[in-house]
Amino acid sequence: MEEIKKSLNLQTAQKLSIVIPVYNGGEAFYQCLLSVQKFAPPDTEIIIVADGDTDGSRKLAQEFTSKIIINDRALGPAEARNIGAKIATGDILFFLDADVSINEQTIPKIKQFLAKNPDITALIGSYDDQPGASNFLSQYKNLFHHYTHQQGQEEASTFWGACGIIKRDIFEKIGGFNNNYKLPSVEDIELGYRLRETGYKVSLVKDIQVKHLKKWTIISLLKADIFQRAIPWTILLLKYGNIVNDLNLSWTNRVSILLIYSLLILIILSFWLDFLYWFILFIIISLLIINQKFYSFFYEKKDLFFTLNAIVWHWLYYLYGGFGFILGVILFRFKNVN
Known part of the structure; x- marks a missing residue:
């Protein structure tokens, strides 16, 4: 009983400040605010940074909180989060993306975890398995993210800005997010690397x-995965040398990329060398076996047709992800040379 009381007292003592950067948030931002209004305790501080929005997001925010910072031009989510954090008074900073909604358990579980683990500086959550948008790419991409985090190591190798919690004094001490990232990118991962x-x-x-x-649409997905993730993340990995068997850097992902490019080369050569078809078949089977757990997850959540489409997009992901990695290496080497 005494332990339960102590835990409850610690949870009560932790004042939470939610920081939400927004740029033309639209309907998703409205749903985000509704969820915060519904599920955040009354003493929760809500800070919104309208980052050069042109769709009226700042006016919408005024209906939910008085703590609004307005940037006349878009400075990027990294700097927007830093600006919001500067006026926060909570002991704990909860960074939430404008296209994310919380539920009734989100904040209680955050406080409970921090109360039980006082040595933890920061924590991250994951997307749930019920994505908001109903089109295939949105379901596929967000379920992909959910699965990746659910399979990740509990001692995280990085930070995550969409649902990331960190002690304010440590955040200030380490210098916050890197303002050099002017677009949504790997600013959260970079912060995680510095923390570790x-x-x-x-x-x-x-x-x-x-x-x-x-x-998600085809264009937005490719743009995000290649230019906002694969390339800058590769540069970050080469800078820190922090390649671990976790999340998107797991051994299955790395081996699958090699297999996909081997498959592509063999398919091209098979126009002249018929015997290569056996090697092509071997690689296809290997890819299915290596990623079997992932594909079974899609089949359990959806159906066979969805899973077959997901496999095609997953293999494309390995293809353009590998391409982004190569570009990242080239850019990193070119930058160092110059």
């Missing part, structure tokens, strides 16, 4: 889940 490099602990708490409301 300095000796702070980051946890992945898999039962802290939020809903992603973003509607």
Whole structure:
């Protein structure tokens, strides 16, 4: 009983500040605000940074909180989060993306985890398995993210800005997000690398889940995965040398990329060398076996038709992800040479 009381007292003592950067948030931002209004305790501080929006997001925000910072031009989510954090008064900063909604368990689980693990500096959650947008790409991409985090190591190798929680004093001490990232990119991953490099602990708490409301299209998905993730993340990896068997850097992903490019080369050569068909078949079977657990997850959540489409997009992901990695290496080497 005494332990329960102590835990409850610690949870009560932790004032939470939610920081939401928004740029033309649209309907998803409205749903995000509704969820915060509904599920955040009354003492929760809500800070919104309208980052050069042109769709009236700042006016919408005024209906939900008085703590609004307005940037006349878009400075990027990294700087927007830093600006919001500067006026925060909470002991804990909860960074939430404008296209994400919380549920009734999100904040209680955050406080409970921090109360039980006082040595943890920061923690991240994951998307749930019920994405907001109904089109195939949105379901595929967000379920992909959910699965990746659910399979990740509990001692996280990075940070995550969509649902990331960090002690305010440590955030200030380490210098916050890197303002050099002017577009949505790997600013959260970079922060996580600095935290771990300095000796702070980051946890992945898999039962802290939020809903992603973003509607993905082919263009937005490719743009994000290649130019906002693969290339800058590769540069970051080469800078820090922090390649671990976790999340998107797991051994299955790395081996699958090699297999996909081997498959592509063999398919091209097979126009002249018929015997290569056996090697092509071997690689296809290998890819299916290596990723079997992932594809079974899609089949359990959806159906066979969805899973077959997901396999095609997953293999494309390995293809353009590998391409982004190569470009990242070239850019990193070119930058160092010059």
